[in-house]
Amino acid sequence: MNTTDQITGQSSPAFASHRGYRRMFAANQLTLGIFLPLRFYKGDMAVLAGQAERVRDIDRYGFAAVWVRDVPLFDPAFGDAGQVFDPFTYLAFLAAHTRSIALATGSAIFSLRHPIDLAKASATIDQLSNGRLVMGIASGDRAIEFPAYGLEHARRGERFAQSVTYFRQLMQARAPVIDSALGHMAGAEFLPRPVAGAIPLMVTGSSRQSLAWIGEHADGWLTFPESTHDRAGPQRLGEKIRAWRQLIPDGGFRPHMTNEWLDLVDDPDYPRTSLQGGYVLRTGRNGLIDLLGEWQAAGVNHAALGIQFSARPAAEVIQELAEHVLPHFPSHQGPGRVGPAW
16 A cells, blocks of 8 residues: 655655645644534534534634544434434535535444445545545444444444455456455446545544554544543553554554544633543643644644534634634645546
8 A cells, every 4th residue: 555755744646636635644743623513413403503604614714624423323322413414415515615624534434334335425525525535434333323224233343344445446446346245346337536546544443453454454543532631641642653653564654633522611721621531621722732732742643623512602612723723733735626626
């Protein structure tokens, strides 16, 4: 697999012209994204009203990425309905409302859907957005969804690895010959092709794979951040990132991403405080800047921030992040338009 140079961070041939990848990632640097939804669904879809306008703001302010979640079925026992909208349909909608920001899935459940359908939806969005799709992918953590699809939850890791291979084979050859447990294909062509020829696949957590598998097969790695209220968490995260990068076969750069659910208070000096057993961080912007700097030193290349737990209005939080935090961690200038304007 082609990678980028660890020292210079120059893009590999696979993603040199990929606008989303180039906007988000460079070696030894960190960029910022925003996780959707901006407010959690709690029985009323009206909570999502106006979100597209906020996404336009996020794009205009210069954030690197906007992230959408993939939750096919709401399990009340799980307690979180996620994005609610289908991630691929919603990203196509957001592609029409934005111009520069990367469009990221966090994360598409590769174990639930057939790789042809995943490839068709993602390559379509990639074309419509002119190469801005970056895919976080996962094996799925909501057991209730698998029997609804007629699948075994216990075999999700095996199916995940098979789906990644099948997905890439569809993208890499004009007339692929595929012999997989998920299907057999010969004499047909997959369309549309991605703008840059490939779509980055960022494995989430372990996805039931070994660290060596992730080192060999992932275009990047998305993990939970460890603790965020102290320096020990970023230090542990750095150890984990270094262990993964040592397993990348050619030693080249591949990006690491993490995320945090944030309650950003209006006091800029409010200390980093752990809430809900470490699931949420309450802090002022200066504490957040310190955390992001620690993540960058640990080897993190992109931080996706969820503001669902913030008591302040979403527009206010986004504006503060844009004015006071984003300048410390600017997005990268990627290539211009590389395909037709649909």
